[in-house]
Structures are given as structure tokens and as C-alpha cells.
Amino acid sequence: MKHQVYIRGKAVQCALGGDPERIMADMRQGRTRVAETPLDLIGLDYSRPYCRLPQQRVDTGQDGATYFNAILDDTIARAIADAGLRPEEVRQLPIFFGSTSIDIPIYEEDYRTQREVLSRTSSGYGNIAHEVGRRFDMRGPCYTFTTACTSSANGLLFAAGMIAQGMLARALVVGYDLYSHLGFYGFEALKLITPPPYRPFDRRRQGIIMGEGCGAVILDRQMPAPDAFACLGGANGCDTFSVTTHDPEGGRIAGVMTEALANAGVTPSRIAAVKAHATGSYHNDQTECNGLRQVFGGQMPPVTGLKPYIGHTVGACGVIELVLFSEAARNGFIPPMAGFEEPDEALGVTPLTQSLAVSGGIFLLNYFGFGGNCVSLVIGNGR
Amino acid sequence: MMHIHGHGSFVGPPVADVKAIKAEVSRYTRIHFRRANRFVLIALAGACRCVQGHDPAPATAIYLTTENGNLGDTETVLNQIFHKHEFPMPYNFINTMSNTASFYVAQSLGLPGRNVTFSSKQLSFERGLELAFCDMAMGGIQSALIGGADEACFSRDQFEAKFQLPYGQYEMVEGSSWLLLRRTAQGALGALRPPATFESAAAAAAWIGRQALPDTVHLSYGILPNAADRETIGQALADAVPMDYIAERGYFDSATACGVTHFLEQGATGCLVHVNKDFRDQLVLLVVEKY
Numbered sequence: 001m002k003h004q005v006y007i008r009g010k011a012v013q014c015a016l017g018g019d020p021e022r023i024m025a026d027m028r029q030g031r032t033r034v035a036e037t038p039l040d041l042i043g044l045d046y047s048r049p050y051c052r053l054p055q056q057r058v059d060t061g062q063d064g065a066t067y068f069n070a071i072l073d074d075t076i077a078r079a080i081a082d083a084g085l086r087p088e089e090v091r092q093l094p095i096f097f098g099s100t101s102i103d104i105p106i107y108e109e110d111y112r113t114q115r116e117v118l119s120r121t122s123s124g125y126g127n128i129a130h131e132v133g134r135r136f137d138m139r140g141p142c143y144t145f146t147t148a149c150t151s152s153a154n155g156l157l158f159a160a161g162m163i164a165q166g167m168l169a170r171a172l173v174v175g176y177d178l179y180s181h182l183g184f185y186g187f188e189a190l191k192l193i194t195p196p197p198y199r200p201f202d203r204r205r206q207g208i209i210m211g212e213g214c215g216a217v218i219l220d221r222q223m224p225a226p227d228a229f230a231c232l233g234g235a236n237g238c239d240t241f242s243v244t245t246h247d248p249e250g251g252r253i254a255g256v257m258t259e260a261l262a263n264a265g266v267t268p269s270r271i272a273a274v275k276a277h278a279t280g281s282y283h284n285d286q287t288e289c290n291g292l293r294q295v296f297g298g299q300m301p302p303v304t305g306l307k308p309y310i311g312h313t314v315g316a317c318g319v320i321e322l323v324l325f326s327e328a329a330r331n332g333f334i335p336p337m338a339g340f341e342e343p344d345e346a347l348g349v350t351p352l353t354q355s356l357a358v359s360g361g362i363f364l365l366n367y368f369g370f371g372g373n374c375v376s377l378v379i380g381n382g383r
Numbered sequence: 384m385m386h387i388h389g390h391g392s393f394v395g396p397p398v399a400d401v402k403a404i405k406a407e408v409s410r411y412t413r414i415h416f417r418r419a420n421r422f423v424l425i426a427l428a429g430a431c432r433c434v435q436g437h438d439p440a441p442a443t444a445i446y447l448t449t450e451n452g453n454l455g456d457t458e459t460v461l462n463q464i465f466h467k468h469e470f471p472m473p474y475n476f477i478n479t480m481s482n483t484a485s486f487y488v489a490q491s492l493g494l495p496g497r498n499v500t501f502s503s504k505q506l507s508f509e510r511g512l513e514l515a516f517c518d519m520a521m522g523g524i525q526s527a528l529i530g531g532a533d534e535a536c537f538s539r540d541q542f543e544a545k546f547q548l549p550y551g552q553y554e555m556v557e558g559s560s561w562l563l564l565r566r567t568a569q570g571a572l573g574a575l576r577p578p579a580t581f582e583s584a585a586a587a588a589a590w591i592g593r594q595a596l597p598d599t600v601h602l603s604y605g606i607l608p609n610a611a612d613r614e615t616i617g618q619a620l621a622d623a624v625p626m627d628y629i630a631e632r633g634y635f636d637s638a639t640a641c642g643v644t645h646f647l648e649q650g651a652t653g654c655l656v657h658v659n660k661d662f663r664d665q666l667v668l669l670v671v672e673k674y
Binding site for chain 2: 041042043100104108111112115116117118119120121123124125126127129130133134139141142143144145146147148154158161162164165167181182185186188189190235236237238239240243244252263369370371372373
């Protein structure tokens with residue numbers, strides 16, 4: 001990379017709320033917030049857990065679009081404020097937006113009484129980012145990524161790349177996925193949702209718990225503070241094994257992690273900790289651990305995952321988990337894999353069971369998704 | 384500069400039964416796409432045509448640009464949940480994620496490299512090219528397959544509300560158009576310059592005046608540049624040959640990609656200047672040179 005790329009500002013809204021101090025305190029205490037969500041739309045009498053935002057639409061009295069935009073705009077505004085951007089810097093901002101559900105949460109409630117709402121009213125995948133640009137008077141180009149659970153991780157990767165190449169001075173990167181019936185019922189149809197507790201990498205893991213949230217970061221060439229995190233590199237690749245699952249041997253996943261490390265110019269031995277994708281599904285965890293062992297061999301760094309705290313926020317997890325992980329590290333700790341109790345010998349990877357004290361370092365962040373998409377990012381700070 | 388080594392397009396009026404598209408795809412690949420839907424198939428058909436005879440390197444990156452993605456399966460799944468009151472069928476649900484199309488392109492062509500499904504409204508193809516330019520500049524990729532794919536728009540109301548243009552003036556088509564790009568000029572049939580963005584037609588016209596262009600320039604427009612934009616740009620390229628690919632090929636939301644491949648398919652020499660615009664009045668110019 002020609003230019004260093006720093007996280008200049010950030011904000012998040014997730015099941016643990018939007019206050020960074022409270023989120024960090026909750027993560028230190030291993031607290032999560034899970035709500036049972038009924039499957040009554042299809043006449044079933046059971047529910048499944050979901051990590052919902054503390055305040056729901058029904059609490060606000062807002063319509064779907066107003067609620068959707070309020071969360072999005074609040075998160076972006078807080079990221080801009082955190083970065084201390086001047087109005088002319090905001091005006092020039094390009095927008096990188098990543099999401100799995102895009103605008104479906106806005107429209108799907110209308111299907112209770114109508115049909116083909118999306119075909120008649122959706123303005124396309126790119127519309128959310130363009131409307132953000134209009135509301136915030138951001139005149140930079142808009143880039144919307146829709147690569148399932150790696151969507152906003154790809155936004156981060158490409159934004160960092162374009163800044164590093166000098167094509168952009170700074171960028172807003174947003175990951176946003178609100179609860180959607182389509183996603184919730186779809187994942188349940190695949191039998192991927194587990195009852196609590198959520199325990200990725202555990203021998204008794206049974207699947208994922210979904211979450212909703214929004215994360216926003218301002219990436220910039222200028223270092224905002226001595227302990228600011230930099231995006232050092234990353235990689236994207238496609239595992240063509242299957243549209244739903246990666247190669248269980250983990251070969252392509254390992255390849256993407258290796259490419260990310262090479263792109264960042266670091267060797268595996270310099271990685272202080274790994275934030276695994278760690279969805280908690282039986283096969284995904286097996287595949288990721290097989291890949292991790294190929295990259296790190298017997299020198300496995302501490303490994304953790306963040307989904308037990310906030311749920312799997314699908315396409316938004318790229319930015320949200322970057323924000324939470326980097327903020328925790330800036331606060332001097334790497335959170336443990338909450339919920340984990342019993343190692344699985346078949347995985348060969350035992351995640352952190354207690355917080356790890358850190359004072360800076362280089363970290364690897366993994367994200368994988370349907371469609372074989374794999375993204376690994378390397379970040380670091382030098383405190 | 385990225386060099387064009389191949390191009391291919393599968394664009395036409397929508398057919399009710401996707402069997403015809405499956406038959407087209409099966410001409411190029413032995414993989415049986417039993418679960419593939421319309422969007423996946425139209426993406427595959429164009430990509431397969433593009434790379435035929437080119438044997439792209441396994442590390443070739445794939446950038447699938449689209450405005451609407453898998454509309455059909457998303458409608459199906461929402462109908463299953465809200466009206467049939469049943470779980471979505473697993474493959475309908477998986478196919479709501481539009482990157483299944485870029486996955487199947489990768490799988491059928493044996494390309495496990497970079498893979499992105501991407502959108503930017505009317506400028507999806509142009510912005511996708513920017514991503515490819517960035518990746519090539521970083522040295523991360525040596526070759527790329529980039530395409531634009533969309534299903535046809537059947538809603539008169541939606542089209543007219545969106546574009547403020549008469550629906551009946553356009554033939555609605557669907558499909559995908561692709562380019563095979565490489566860093567090397569050796570064996571290339573043309574080249575692409577990095578897309579250039581402007582806040583006004585006057586700024587775009589001034590930029591055109593500073594470019595070294597071949598003697599023969601073809602000029603085409605996306606659907607949104609208005610009469611004033613065309614007047615201003617037209618004055619800067621007074622001798623340009625008009626190329627109205629939307630009139631010739633029909634309209635779909637990935638029309639820019641179709642415009643580029645349409646130019647490359649013609650016997651014309653020189654270069655194409657393609658002018659496009661989004662709803663925020665950003666103009667993007669694309670210069671395509673044919674060797």
C-alpha cells in the first residue's frame with residue numbers, strides 16, 4: 001500500500017446498544033442480550049433467539065422507512081462526529097455500504113397485505129447509499145457491496161485499497177443489517193439457528209444466533225491519534241466448493257488468510273490475536289479452524305469471536321466487529337469467546353476463555369459467507 | 384489503463400421459461416445448474432460467452448455489477464413467508480443473495496480469485512471498473528472479468544416514477560454483458576481508461592477537451608443524461624459518431640456494460656466515449672479504445 005489507512009472515527013448500534021463505554025463494559029462482563037422471536041408468520045408455536053436492538057420500531061412508533069433511516073443516520077452521524085470531520089470533508093466523502101438485506105426490512109412488512117412490493121417499489125441495491133449521500137450532502141461516489149456475510153468487510157477492503165492507492169483521501173464505510181423476516185425465516189429453514197447458549201468453537205455448538213446492527217467507520221490517510229488502528233492489508237477470494245458451504249478442508253480460507261498477511265507485509269508469527277468469523281455452525285467452525293491451523297500451524301495466536309455478544313449481524317458484521325474489536329483492543333483487552341465451555345478436539349483450536357490484556361499489536365479479522373466469499377483483514381496499532 | 388482481451392453479451396427480450404437460457408449456458412459448461420434462477424443464468428450466459436476461447440487464469444477476479452440482483456427469488460421467498468405461510472425453500476432463500484450469481488460464474492469457469500457483487504445504481508458498471516482499476520494498480524490482480532447483469536423491468540409505474548421517462552419508448556430487455564480485462568496489452572483488442580467523474584456536463588466537456596482521443600470518436604449515453612447534458616457534451620465532441628445502443632439493444636439497468644460490448648462488437652474503429660449519470664447528477668465518462 002502506498003498510503004497508510006487509519007480508522008479516524010467509528011460508531012456502532014447493536015444488541016448491546018450504541019454507547020461505546022457500556023458496550024465495552026458489557027463485553028468485559030460477558031453480557032449478551034438475546035430476545036426470543038416467534039415464528040408466528042408461518043403458524044409455528046415456537047420461537048428462536050435473536051439479538052435485537054435495545055429499541056425496536058414498535059417502541060418508536062415510526063414507520064419502517066423512518067425507523068430504518070433513523071438508525072442508519074444516527075450511526076453515521078456519530079462516526080462523523082467521532083472523526084471530527086469538517087463540513088467540506090463530509091461533502092467529499094465517498095460511501096462504501098455493505099449489507100445482506102439491503103432495503104428488504106423497509107418493504108417486507110407491506111407483504112402482509114400486498115404482493116410484489118419489492119418489484120414495484122425497491123429502487124435497487126445502490127439506493128440506500130445514494131440516499132445517505134443525499135441526506136448528508138456527501139458528493140463522493142457510492143459503492144454498495146452485496147456479498148452475503150462478507151458485504152461490509154468487502155466495503156472495508158476496497159475503501160482501504162482505494163485510499164492506499166491515492167484514489168481517495170478518506171471514506172465512510174457502513175455495514176447495516178436490520179432484522180428481516182426473510183433472513184430470520186430463511187436461516188431457520190436451513191436449520192442453522194441454535195437455541196441459547198451461543199457457543200462457537202464449542203464441542204456442543206449447534207448453530208448461530210442472528211443479530212441486527214449498524215456500524216460505521218471513517219477511514220483516512222491521516223493518523224488521528226497515536227493509538228489509532230490502521231488497515232494494514234487484506235484479501236478476498238472465492239471458495240468454489242459449494243454455494244452454501246466452504247471446502248471443509250479449509251484450503252481456500254487458508255489461502256485468503258495467507259494472501260491477506262502477505263498483502264499487509266506481515267508473517268503469521270506477528271499476529272497477536274485472531275478475530276475468527278466463528279458463526280457457531282458445526283461445519284463453518286470446522287472449516288475455519290482447519291484453515292487457521294494451515295496458516296498458523298503449531299504457533300496458533302489467541303483466537304476469539306464476537307458473535308456471542310451481538311449475534312451474527314450477517315452483512316453488517318464486517319464493520320460492526322471491526323469497531324468492537326478495535327475498540328476493545330484500544331481499551332486494553334481482547335474479549336473471550338463468550339459461551340465457550342468445552343473444547344472440540346476435532347477443531348484443534350481452543351478460543352480465549354478469559355479476556356486477554358493487550359497493548360497494541362497486529363490482528364487478523366476473518367469473515368466468510370454464502371457464495372463462497374472469503375475476506376480476511378489485517379489491522380494494527382502501535383501503542 | 385486496462386486492456387480488453389475479450390467481450391461477450393447475452394441480452395434480449397425476457398423469456399417466460401428459463402430453459403432456453405439454461406440451454407445456452409450448457410453450451411459452455413458441463414456443470415449442471417439445477418438450482419440456478421433467472422438472474423444466475425443470465426449472468427452465466429454472458430460470462431461464458433465472454434471467456435470462450437480465452438482460458439482465463441485461475442486468479443482472474445470477478446466483479447459482477449447489478450442494479451437489482453435477484454429480484455425474482457426475493458419475491459418468491461417473501462411470498463412463501465407472508466402468503467403461503469411456510470418456510471422459504473432453502474435454495475430460493477440462498478438465491479436471494481445475489482452473489483450466488485458471481486459464485487456460479489466463478490465455479491463454472493474455475494476462478495477462485497477475488498469475487499465481488501456490487502451496485503451503484505445507474506453507475507454500477509463504471510464504479511465496478513474503478514474497483515478493478517484499484518486492484519490492478521495495487522498489483523493484486525493481473526486479470527479481471529467484469530460484467531453487468533439485470534433482469535428486465537416489467538413495471539411501467541416503477542420505471543416511469545424512477546426515471547421520469549415514458550416506459551413505452553424503450554424495449555425492456557434482460558441479460559448480462561462482460562469484459563475480460565488484463566494488465567498486459569499483448570494480444571489485446573482494446574483498452575479502457577479509468578472512469579472520470581464530474582459534477583456538471585460543463586466540467587465533463589472541459590475534461591474531454593484535454594484528452595488525446597483518436598480521430599474517430601463514437602458517443603453514447605446512458606438513460607439519465609438529459610438534453611442539456613447531451614448538448615454540452617455534444618459540443619465538446621462535435622465530430623463524434625452517435626451510437627444509440629439503448630435504441631438498438633433495448634434497456635435494462637445494466638445497460639452501460641451492454642453499450643461497451645455493443646461498441647466492441649461493431650466493425651467501427653476509434654474509441655467510444657460513454658456518458659452516464661446518476662440521480663445525484665454525477666456524470667461519469669468512460670473512454671473505450673479499440674485497437
